[in-house]
Amino acid sequence: MSHKFIGVCLLLACLVASVHSAAKVPIAIYYESLCPDSAKFITEQLYPAVKGELRDVVDLTFVPFGKSQFFTQGAEVTFTCHHGPNECYGNKVHACAIEHIQANSYQIEYTRESLTLDFINCLMRAGKNFPDNVYPGQRCATENHINNWENIKTCANTTEGSQLLRKAGEATMRLKEPLTSVPSILFNEQFEKKVNDRAQVNFIGTLCQYVSAPQPRICAQHNAAATPSLASVSAILSSLLGLWSIRSFY
Missing domain, CATH: 3.40.30.10 (Glutaredoxin)
Incomplete structure (x- = not known):
């Protein structure tokens, strides 16, 4: 194995370590x-x-x-x-x-x-x-x-x-x-x-x-909990439309 190849491997290892450290x-x-x-x-x-x-x-x-x-x-x-x-x-x-x-x-x-x-x-x-x-x-x-x-x-x-x-x-x-x-x-x-x-x-x-990507699983869970689901958004819109219709009728 050439010294040049070993040097490249060491450089890559340092870069990986640096990225991992910077992620904190x-x-x-x-x-x-x-x-x-x-x-x-x-x-x-x-x-x-x-x-x-x-x-x-x-x-x-x-x-x-x-x-x-x-x-x-x-x-x-x-x-x-x-x-x-x-x-x-x-x-x-x-x-x-x-x-x-x-x-x-x-x-x-x-x-x-x-x-x-x-x-x-x-x-x-x-x-x-x-x-x-x-x-x-x-x-x-x-x-x-x-x-x-x-x-x-x-x-x-x-x-x-x-x-x-x-x-x-x-x-x-x-x-x-x-x-x-x-x-x-x-x-x-x-x-x-x-x-x-x-x-x-x-x-x-x-x-x-x-926390930068890739985020730990617990972050994905928190992000999902904080983001309203499509069904909940739809329910909110339906409720608002219904309220608007009632007000329009009167």
């Missing part, structure tokens, strides 16, 4: 760890969709900051959070988990992305219901195959956690339009209020509008 839809979730609306969206809309057929068509970025604020005094960073100090700690746990969670080579069924998503979903599902005021980090780590909870906890309780949360704050403040609601969902790095509102009640249907 970049989605950024700007949220807060104790925000009820954030929890509702992540646990009821985002998680079921991304754990299903759509897992291979999204490139998720989590930004756990929301309407928080931070202040710097020398090397120190202090935070005020929308739902109080517990949320500041929760935001740090999320930021540290996003930074430190790693896949285990002995458990190839779990990727770094899937482990992070599972962990965040567990934390958000717990909400404010912490029995005995115990933050559910360790429990969620154990339930979701996260083997380095101690590293995440240490990060959240040290300056590393503060620096990571500050980065999340800086990313939030760089938004072209200032964040006014939580969660805020950006598709392709763009925020549109109508899209954001629709995604919070129908994330799959909204996401499918951004």
Whole structure:
């Protein structure tokens, strides 16, 4: 086999990989760890969709900051959070988990992305219901195959956690339009209020509008459900014609 042929094959392989990568839809979730609306969206809309057929068509970025604020005094960073100090700690746990969670080579069924998503979903599902005021980090780590909870906890309780949360704050403040609601969902790095509102009640249907062909089967099902059938259109027209005839008669 000639070197030229091998080179062409490698080039084609790279092109295929590039096309596959480009097919993923970049989605950024700007949220807060104790925000009820954030929890509702992540646990009821985002998680079921991304754990299903759509897992291979999204490139998720989590930004756990929301309407928080931070202040710097020398090397120190202090935070005020929308739902109080517990949320500041929760935001740090999320930021540290996003930074430190790693896949285990002995458990190839779990990727770094899937482990992070599972962990965040567990934390958000717990909400404010912490029995005995115990933050559910360790429990969620154990339930979701996260083997380095101690590293995440240490990060959240040290300056590393503060620096990571500050980065999340800086990313939030760089938004072209200032964040006014939580969660805020950006598709392709763009925020549109109508899209954001629709995604919070129908994330799959909204996401499918951004997925290029060939679309996953679930997108075809949503498109079919959103498109009126010929029979239903005919029934609507018949009803309108009947109503018009009655009005004309009188």
